[in-house]
Amino acid sequence: MNTKLNVRQWALASLVVFIIITAFTYLMIRLGVEPWVMPSPQGQDVAQPDAMSARIATYLSRLILSGLFTYIFSKTSYEGKSAIGHGVRYGLGMGLLMFVPNFVSRLVYSDLSTAAQATYMVVGVIQSVVCGAAMAQVYKAGKPKAE
Numbered sequence: 001m002n003t004k005l006n007v008r009q010w011a012l013a014s015l016v017v018f019i020i021i022t023a024f025t026y027l028m029i030r031l032g033v034e035p036w037v038m039p040s041p042q043g044q045d046v047a048q049p050d051a052m053s054a055r056i057a058t059y060l061s062r063l064i065l066s067g068l069f070t071y072i073f074s075k076t077s078y079e080g081k082s083a084i085g086h087g088v089r090y091g092l093g094m095g096l097l098m099f100v101p102n103f104v105s106r107l108v109y110s111d112l113s114t115a116a117q118a119t120y121m122v123v124g125v126i127q128s129v130v131c132g133a134a135m136a137q138v139y140k141a142g143k144p145k146a147e
Helices: 007-030 051-074 083-109 114-141
Strands: none
Touching (some): 007 051, 007 114
């Protein structure tokens, strides 16, 4: 297994993942499904951040997610499998790991409909698969040639 991180490939793949996550979020907003905006519970005074702080936090969290998603992928070995197949398997595993437990906890803590939460879960897993496949293509393209 290659333990040396190719920073250039990692940065490019992280950028690709960040763009895909942002595009999927935009698509979800356009479809009218916004489950990541949880309504405040009735009768409680909950502090709401200003719009600029919320935007900065959102993009910062996407950057962190993109970087970690790519870093973990870079530390897994291909073991002779196709790059895109490995990326799809990786994306599916990460998507299930991130979105299924989140769906279950939101069933209890969120006021949103089960359909909206299920849509968010399914689209989230699809987003992870697309990110994994795209990231694998970036790593495949930059893979050093055997000497």
